[in-house]
Amino acid sequence: MKVDLRKIYRFDPVARNEDGSLPKGGNVYYECDECKVIVASVSHIKAACECGNVAGGGGATEIKEPTKINPLRGTLK
Numbered sequence: 001m002k003v004d005l006r007k008i009y010r011f012d013p014v015a016r017n018e019d020g021s022l023p024k025g026g027n028v029y030y031e032c033d034e035c036k037v038i039v040a041s042v043s044h045i046k047a048a049c050e051c052g053n054v055a056g057g058g059g060a061t062e063i064k065e066p067t068k069i070n071p072l073r074g075t076l077k
């Protein structure tokens with residue numbers, strides 16, 4: 001089942017870390033540049049974007065192309 005997180009959260013851009021890596025946290029989400037699907041940066045349930053660039057689950061996220069990720073901060077609406 002697909003859940004559109006945009007219906008639940010308001011998303012605002014968040015800066016990358018100074019070393020260029022992606023921030024991570026309970027309120028940080030990754031928007032895939034390719035397919036525009038949003039996946040939590042710390043995902044306890046299995047989640048993946050449509051093109052396979054981001055895949056998460058078990059509290060970790062794997063990213064194939066970090067340059068094609070927009071880090072976002074999610075706030076419950």
Ligand SMILES: [Zn+2]
Binds near residue numbers: 051053054
């Ligand atoms: Zn994707």
